[in-house]
Amino acid sequence: MKKTAIILGSASDLPIASKSIDVLKRLSLPYEIYVISAHRTPERARDFAINARCEGFGVIIAIAGKSAALAGVLAAHTRLPVIGVPVKSDDLGGMDALLSTAQMPSGVPVACVAINGGENAGWLAARILSVEDEQTAALLEMEARDMARKVEQTNDSIRAEYGSEQL
Numbered sequence: 001m002k003k004t005a006i007i008l009g010s011a012s013d014l015p016i017a018s019k020s021i022d023v024l025k026r027l028s029l030p031y032e033i034y035v036i037s038a039h040r041t042p043e044r045a046r047d048f049a050i051n052a053r054c055e056g057f058g059v060i061i062a063i064a065g066k067s068a069a070l071a072g073v074l075a076a077h078t079r080l081p082v083i084g085v086p087v088k089s090d091d092l093g094g095m096d097a098l099l100s101t102a103q104m105p106s107g108v109p110v111a112c113v114a115i116n117g118g119e120n121a122g123w124l125a126a127r128i129l130s131v132e133d134e135q136t137a138a139l140l141e142m143e144a145r146d147m148a149r150k151v152e153q154t155n156d157s158i159r160a161e162y163g164s165e166q167l
Contacts, residue, residue: 001133002058004031004125007048007074009064011035013087016063016118020085023122027139029129032057038069045070049077058132059125062110063118065089068097071110081128084110085121 004024006017017033024031036045052060060078062071063085071084086097094115102112113120130137 001030001136002129003056004029004122004129005048005052005057005060006031006033007045007060007062007070008033008035009037009062009068009070009087013063013065016085016087016116017061019118020061020063020122020125023119023126027126027136027143029126029136036070038064038073039067042073045073046077049074049080052078052080059083059128061085061121061125063087063121064101065094065097068100071101071112072104072108075104075108075110082110083121083124083128084112085117086112086115088115 004020006020008014008017021031021033034048036048038045049060057080060074060080060082062074062082064070065087066089068084068086071082075082084101086094086101088094089097098112098115101110104110111124113124126136126140130140
């Protein structure tokens, strides 16, 4: 089974990464986590991306704030899917990271989830890996049914408590 690489631009991104990790663990999907800076360790970022497929990775999650170049740098050096997770910052609220991640040039695609969207990055990585892994696809189907069941239970509970009023 292919692994997911979770790349943090800095250690401060770990709380966002933990949400991705929770999803991958829930689905028993293998992952590895690294801190690699697009600006401070650019050669390391390039080398990681170039070798990621040979190292058994099937998808890369790149988590970074501010100018958020990490996802784009990785995507420039690999043909694996790269999921960018823009991180909220105090100065611009994460909009800088969102736009830096989403506005990639043609031919260098990066999938982009919401600001601080570590959980959805984990789910998207699982969906990407499920294309070639039937067990993961089946787990995702079970998770989708479970989510739908929880919504129905919430609906039933709210309607039971508050009912409806005809005017």
